[in-house]
Amino acid sequence: MLAxxxxxxxxxxxxxxxxxxxxxxxKDQAAFSRLVERHFTLVHRVVWRQSNGHADAExxxxxxxxxxxxxxxxxxxxxxxxxxxxxxxxxxxxxxxxQTPLQVLDDEDRIVDSRDNAExxxxxxxxxxxxxxxxxxxxxxxxxxxxxxHFEQLTNIAAAEVMEVSVDALESLLSRARRSLKEQxxxxxxxxxxxxxxxxx
Amino acid sequence: xMRDKQMNDDELDRLLAAASRxxxxxxxxxxxxxxxxxxSGAGNVIALQRKAPAQRRRLGWLAGLPxxxxxxxxLYLGSAGGGSxxxxxxxxxxxxxxxxxxxxxxxEEAESWAEEDLT
Numbered sequence: 001m002l003a004x005x006x007x008x009x010x011x012x013x014x015x016x017x018x019x020x021x022x023x024x025x026x027k028d029q030a031a032f033s034r035l036v037e038r039h040f041t042l043v044h045r046v047v048w049r050q051s052n053g054h055a056d057a058e059x060x061x062x063x064x065x066x067x068x069x070x071x072x073x074x075x076x077x078x079x080x081x082x083x084x085x086x087x088x089x090x091x092x093x094x095x096x097x098x099q100t101p102l103q104v105l106d107d108e109d110r111i112v113d114s115r116d117n118a119e120x121x122x123x124x125x126x127x128x129x130x131x132x133x134x135x136x137x138x139x140x141x142x143x144x145x146x147x148x149x150h151f152e153q154l155t156n157i158a159a160a161e162v163m164e165v166s167v168d169a170l171e172s173l174l175s176r177a178r179r180s181l182k183e184q185x186x187x188x189x190x191x192x193x194x195x196x197x198x199x200x201x
Numbered sequence: 202x203m204r205d206k207q208m209n210d211d212e213l214d215r216l217l218a219a220a221s222r223x224x225x226x227x228x229x230x231x232x233x234x235x236x237x238x239x240x241s242g243a244g245n246v247i248a249l250q251r252k253a254p255a256q257r258r259r260l261g262w263l264a265g266l267p268x269x270x271x272x273x274x275x276l277y278l279g280s281a282g283g284g285s286x287x288x289x290x291x292x293x294x295x296x297x298x299x300x301x302x303x304x305x306x307x308x309e310e311a312e313s314w315a316e317e318d319l320t
Contacts, residue, residue: 029241033234040233041225048223058226062233069237124219131220150217182208185216189208196219 018078025072032069039082040065042152043089049147051093052136060096064089083162090144090162122195130192134184142177145170 012020012034023031043064048057064085068075075084122130135143141163148159149170160170185192 027241029234029237032237033230036230036233036237040230044225044229045223053221053223057223058229058232062229062236065233066236066240069240127216127219128221131216135220151220151222178210178213181217182213185213186206186208189212189216192216193212196215 016078017081021072021075021078021081024069032072035068035081036065039085042082043085046086046147046152047089047093049135049151050090050140050144051097053132054097056096057093060092061089063092080161083158086148086162087164094140122191124195124198127192127195130188131185134181137184138177138180142173142180145173146177146181149174 012031017035020031020035024035040061044057044061047060051057067088068085075081144163145159148154148162149156156167156170160167163170
């Protein structure tokens with residue numbers, strides 16, 4: 001009995017997304033939980049980044065998986081599962097924050113003001129906060145492109161499919177996002193880079 | 202001076218690598234699995250059918266049948282004039298007595314009372 005349960009668990013761990021989706025369509029919750037284990041962290045991370053770290057990120061990611069659970073047949077190809085989840089989660093996030101737009105903290109100003117000495121380098125946490133703030137100030141589509149490609153390592157083709165744009169359009173969004181970040185961070189770049197190196201002058 | 206204010210791709214990549222990476226909230230997967238179990242449970246529940254309104258409707262029709270029959274019979278007997286034979290004898294005799302004596306309107310008495318008042 002115990003051996004068969006272990007075997008079943010091992011099978012689930014080795015099963016492909018396609019097999020797990022098929023099992024999920026028969027309401028096999030163990031199989032679906034395996035899909036959750038595989039993809040939830042990614043979906044949560046993307047929603048978190050897109051919502052500027054909003055507390056609802058977990059709830060939104062959960063909702064995307066619940067939609068899949070209700071109707072797994074919506075994903076026709078297992079290869080498209082990750083993209084489907086990211087797209088649905090992103091749409092859910094946009095719906096949720098349509099009424100109450102996300103607030104962007106002005107981390108850049110806060111960091112500059114907090115310095116005791118103009119020559120003092122920032123700590124790593126402050127550097128991270130400054131970069132998070134700069135990313136949060138990007139237009140939503142640019143931030144989404146940057147999140148998918150830079151942070152989640154999706155290929156341009158995969159990211160373009162998630163965003164339902166052409167690869168050219170995605171590359172344009174990425175380029176504009178990077179240019180905007182450079183402009184935002186350039187004024188404090190020495191301080192930020194020194195903070196990364198752990199320097200304190 | 203202007204060169205210092207610019208940032209190259211390598212510098213930007215180094216900074217982006219320092220951006221926050223959210224950790225998965227503790228218990229997030231367990232919470233999602235609980236919601237899934239809740240949804241699964243909801244799917245297995247057989248919803249109770251509300252049959253009462255249908256029965257009430259059928260009973261309404263059944264109750265209406267004797268009422269309709271009674272109304273039809275009443276109309277028939279009333280129009281045919283044969284209804285009096287079905288009524289109790291004491292009641293029909295009173296009715297006959299009233300009709301032979303003529304209608305009691307009370308107008309005559311009222312007139313006499315009015316005359317008394319004048320005198």
